[in-house]
Amino acid sequence: MDCGFNCEYNSLINELTQGLEHVKQLRASNKIQELDFHLQMILSSFEKSLSILNWTSASVTQTPLLVAPPESSISVDENPKSDDQDFIYVSKKRKQMPTWSEQVRVSAENGYEGPTDDGYSWRKYGQKDILGAKYPRSYYRCTYRLMQNCWATKQVQRSDDDPALFEITCKGSHTCNQTYNCAAAATQPKSPEKHKHKKHANNxxxxxxxxxxxxxxxxxxxxxxxxxxxxxxxxxxxxxxxxxxxxxxxxxxxxxxxxxxxxxxxxxxxxxxxxxxxxxxxxxxxxxxxxxxxxxxxxxxxxxxxxxxxxxxxxxxxxxxxxxxxxxxxxxxxxxxxx
DNA sequence: TAGATTTGACCAAA
DNA sequence: TTTGGTCAAATCTA
Structure with a gap:
């Protein structure tokens, strides 16, 4: 039987996973700062790639077409009527969202209010005490969720051991064009550093x-x-x-x-x-x-x-x-x- | 006054 | 049944 795409896909996952392990080991054994910096970048790339590939796999094998937020709380008919051409089945399982994590350290001089500026505009929508965690977890979603149908979310959890360290878990990729909002953002002194990662294109x-x-x-x-x-x-x-x-x-x-x-x-x-x-x-x-x-x-x-x-x-x-x-x-x- | 944050309640996954 | 994630009304703030 021809496994085709699935074999290639599994090989890719294996290769990336092995690479990730090698990088982690290398990082653990090396104290040179410059090398550590590059390794962090490599780790981040690997983790994101794996998350996206896992999501792709779920989308391919489980069929649902994600044209709306795959959120558990959204009221969606799980058994769509076949004669309704406008209806598209939407998965309710959040785990299909691509997810990746990173740790961010915040300096005391900037206050321990948590890392907030990652280039995107977020709106906090919840906070929850987590069992066994000393600090509550904060929930953020893209400010442009409704305006541009962007369903990226992130969770921020402060480390129990190191209050200056925050674990940030991102779910879903930004589909919003925050560059589009630069004009509006420019009038808001609140986030002067945003939107600086846009590349030159067609100019x-x-x-x-x-x-x-x-x-x-x-x-x-x-x-x-x-x-x-x-x-x-x-x-x-x-x-x-x-x-x-x-x-x-x-x-x-x-x-x-x-x-x-x-x-x-x-x-x-x-x-x-x-x-x-x-x-x-x-x-x-x-x-x-x-x-x-x-x-x-x-x-x-x-x-x-x-x-x-x-x-x-x-x-x-x-x-x-x-x-x-x-x-x-x-x-x-x-x-x-x-x- | 509009937009953001807080917080108790609700819901669904495990 | 427990717990994490989200909603939405109340509250805050610029």
């Missing part, structure tokens, strides 16, 4: 040639003077100035005043593969001091005048910072790209 202005990209890499220079004066919450320990150049191996070396800060560029320019696909990733570079690893990247098209830096690790809180274009010295031939 000739944002599809520079490889040569231009190389020029940018070669000439990107960031001056962080006075940043801490402009950003009250800034805890970004960059030296006053750092700059970069591309060596013969296309590695972006950071030269900086502060000897404690060492950077290495991870080549991430990807040119559009087809004329129709103008998607590419923007330049990022990584730096680290003795405590943390930082990702520095352009804030992309919706906030074209901002660069961002952020950091996360298992032993330190997430720190985010945005700094304006005026702090970035660019090759004049490339400056139009950002304006």
């Amino acid at each position: 000739p202005r944002t599809t520079p040639s490889n040569q231009m990209l190389a020029n940018l890499q070669a000439n990107l220079r960031v001056n962080t003077n006075d940043l801490d004066k402009k950003e009250a919450t800034c805890s970004f320990p960059f030296s006053p100035t750092f700059s970069g150049f591309v060596d013969e191996n296309l590695h972006f070396q950071m030269s900086q005043v502060d000897d404690n800060l060492v950077g290495r560029y991870s080549p991430s320019f990807v040119s559009p593969t087809t004329p129709e696909s103008s998607y590419f990733s923007l330049p990022t570079c990584q730096m680290n001091d003795s405590q943390r690893i930082y990702n520095v990247h352009h804030s992309e098209s919706d906030l074209p005048d901002l660069f961002s830096a952020n950091t996360s690790s298992t032993s330190s809180p997430i720190i985010g910072l945005e700094f304006p274009l005026e702090h970035v010295e660019l090759d004049p031939n490339f400056s139009d790209f950002f304006r």
